[in-house]
Amino acid sequence: MVNVSHELRTPLTSIKGFVETLVDEEQSSEDKTKFLNIIQKHVDRLNSIIEDLLTLATLEKEEKEDDFELSDAKAESIINNVKEICVQKAKTKNIIVNSEILYNGTVRCSQPLIEQALLNLVDNAIKYSPDGSEVLIRCFDNSETISLSVTDKGQGIDRMYFEKIFERFYRIDKSRSRKEGGTGLGLSIVKHIMNLHKGKATVESEVGKGSVFTLIIPK
Ligand code: ADP
Numbered sequence: 001m002v003n004v005s006h007e008l009r010t011p012l013t014s015i016k017g018f019v020e021t022l023v024d025e026e027q028s029s030e031d032k033t034k035f036l037n038i039i040q041k042h043v044d045r046l047n048s049i050i051e052d053l054l055t056l057a058t059l060e061k062e063e064k065e066d067d068f069e070l071s072d073a074k075a076e077s078i079i080n081n082v083k084e085i086c087v088q089k090a091k092t093k094n095i096i097v098n099s100e101i102l103y104n105g106t107v108r109c110s111q112p113l114i115e116q117a118l119l120n121l122v123d124n125a126i127k128y129s130p131d132g133s134e135v136l137i138r139c140f141d142n143s144e145t146i147s148l149s150v151t152d153k154g155q156g157i158d159r160m161y162f163e164k165i166f167e168r169f170y171r172i173d174k175s176r177s178r179k180e181g182g183t184g185l186g187l188s189i190v191k192h193i194m195n196l197h198k199g200k201a202t203v204e205s206e207v208g209k210g211s212v213f214t215l216i217i218p219k
Helices: 002-024 029-065 075-092 111-127 174-179 186-196
Strands: 071-074 096-101 106-109 134-141 145-152 200-206 210-218
Touching: 002 029, 029 186, 071 075, 071 111, 075 096, 075 106, 075 111, 075 134, 075 145, 106 111, 106 210, 111 134, 111 145, 111 186, 111 210, 186 200, 186 210
Parallel strands: 096 134
Antiparallel strands: 071 106, 134 145, 145 210, 200 210
């Protein structure tokens, strides 16, 4: 709870400060625009944090009550829906999102939630990779489980952070995450979605080479 209030208070304090300056002091129109842009950035940030916190609260409730709907979703349709959503963001960084469908059957899951989890991984792969990089989504069968993995050739993650990054608000590089519009909640949402499916999310990575995040869903 302590870090939630800290994370909300930081942008709020900044918004308050800039609004007060605009109200109290005469500003050039150039400065006014500059301050309003800063305020807008912080408002967007607050909005993203609150949306992610609401998602987490809903997931936690569903986890407690074991109350969510499963259906048989086509692996290919999950991947295509996610690719469609992130193609625009990938384009702005000149990143290509490819897919390799080695299992083309169905996955017993909540399709919207698995799409959300996969989207969070692809979104991170784009955020933490350089311009012109490549992201690969793969789907494969491990006999007892189905895996959906996201491979990037980005900055990579040191082994010492493998568990920490799934915690709420944990970011290896806070300013980089913030610059990319991150909330620090994406992977903790992924973790909760996988708990709901009695599956898990794993990470393998090497600094400087890239990362592979995998969603493992029981059949
Ligand atoms: P954020 O909103 O900061 O991206 P996440 O919970 O999604 O929050 O991720 C937590 C942290 O894990 C990120 O801030 C980043 O440091 C690290 N991370 C996640 N995905 C990747 C990736 N594909 N490559 C490198 N670092 C990553």
